[in-house]
Amino acid sequence: MTTAHGDVETPAFMPVGTQGAVKGVTHRDLDELGAEILLSNTYHLYLRPGDGLIARRGGLHRFIGWNKPILTDSGGFQIFSLAGRRTIDEEGARFRSHLDGSAHLLTPERATDIQAQLGSDVAMVLDECLAHPSTEDEARVSMARTLRWAGRARDRLLALRAGPVNGVVVTNPGQAQFGIVQGGVFPGLREESARSTAALGFEAYAIGGLSVGEPIDVMYDVVGRTTRWLPGDRPRYLMGTGTPEDLVESVARGIDLFDCVLPTRNARNGQLFTSQGRLNIKNARYAEDDSPPDPECGCSTCRRFSRAYLRHLFVTGEMNGATLNTLHNLHFYLDTIRRIREAISFGRFESFRRAFTERLSGQPSDS
């Protein structure tokens, strides 16, 4: 995948830097872990410090000191999570800030403008994120609105590329814009959404509205059916997913790009992803365990620290515990995706996939 701030090898995993920083690790850690692209959240940056301030700093890359690619979401997902504090109509999403209760309106055009000011390398269109479960009728209505919003977002980006619009400062003229396929768990709607979104001519496409509570087999099925309708020469991004197993299974179904808070958030809660399954470092049985979190892992945490020490840091609330756990989990995710790339390039992906799945399913994980 080519961006205005360099190339990204796919399939790729994007660590989540919600407010312009990945919780628990520094940019230098991310460089060393081999992260090639970050995700940042438009909702949070819009509220604090504001896209205007970031544009005056020269854009998000310069503001946060990260020169490699950045993808920003549209802000929609966070707003749809503000239950009771938002209303949606054809114009856009009206919401109250979780910080100070102030009223805001996010339209497809405004989400495009904000991301133009942030200057991410990839901007996402504003989509409607439907809760699971939903009826097919609800999903159809919502999918259709997402499609109309996508057209408005695309029109605005093309206008911004053509010349000044309403004082919006375009800090990254090479910014790409991805459309988003919706349609719930209904194959017919997904097909219609994929075909119609592709017809709008985005630089690439994402699958949204999954990992929201549906059974895992349903998610895999929807992913497998949807990727068929997306252009084969453009990256396909599965938003907000998932476990290490989800990465492998989704690549098998044609996905190129992932983001997920699991490795970072779970690290802060003491859960480590390992080659032998998940490990909850707070469990008493690790109190005197001198082995590294994952004996097969080569990350800086596993090379130097024991489960006993990491448990001590967790129990005593030392922030270093969160950092060392995050370094390990991000290494595990980025190493998994690197091994997937290698397996693909050597034509051995299917055997890699089988071995990966068998290994994890044969091991009991901590609850």
Next chain:
Amino acid sequence: MTTAHGDVETPAFMPVGTQGAVKGVTHRDLDELGAEILLSNTYHLYLRPGDGLIARRGGLHRFIGWNKPILTDSGGFQIFSLAGRRTIDEEGARFRSHLDGSAHLLTPERATDIQAQLGSDVAMVLDECLAHPSTEDEARVSMARTLRWAGRARDRLLALRAGPVNGVVVTNPGQAQFGIVQGGVFPGLREESARSTAALGFEAYAIGGLSVGEPIDVMYDVVGRTTRWLPGDRPRYLMGTGTPEDLVESVARGIDLFDCVLPTRNARNGQLFTSQGRLNIKNARYAEDDSPPDPECGCSTCRRFSRAYLRHLFVTGEMNGATLNTLHNLHFYLDTIRRIREAISFGRFESFRRAFTERLSGQPSDS
């Protein structure tokens, strides 16, 4: 200074790793910052995870994955801070844990045993830490008790060196033990304490009971008078001090070793030490300031990040803010002490001291 885990160039500054980790940074960060020795707190490690567990792991170095020198305090200072939850008598200090209220007794012998199990390279004797202000009579009584306790602590260490004592596991046979000079702000008491403590024959000596609220000139005066009575061929350690200016002024008075939580604690509160004075990153005036925290600093934070970004991280409560601030402050302290060493080795310490003081006093610092 030579220890069982390698040499330390003096004067040296010890970052504080209260519970076996320096808050906000990893051991690797400390390696890169050039930290040669850490301080860890016996009180905290005794309560969690316990010196017994650490001894079963092979000692503190192996438990925390740090192979360079470690100094442990005696636990006394923390216990004396437990107002209302501790009583002192000739035997030792009785206290209730701040964690679960359980009752404990720390005697000079027990403090020695615990540190022998931790296996630090330098153990400190249990001393009585008197509050400021105190009368000369109070200070005399307390100093005399500290002296008796020092004798008991030394006897216990010599017994541990000679052979097994009560099942104590000595995890670092090369452990040194430092005596502590007390005596409040009274020169006569300080002289008596220094002479008598030195007579007990410790590997080296510390000055305790300062930086507890006395005027800065009084502290410098006591330091200057006390170092005269301490052996010239042994390191002199000023406990719990201080500001960058304190480091320079205390080296001028014969101090070789420092520890202080200021660089790490203040970093977490948003205060940065710079060549131009202190800077409070939360101030609104830094919101759009693209310059690095300290334009003359070469640390990883100043090379990559702006005041505007660090303020954003602080305001949004991102833990990375604490980390980046801590990296800067520790660099500033360790760089200051390195420059002091260089100035001494080139015979230019007095001119360095003058320039350092004039520079800081000429600059207004943030409140």
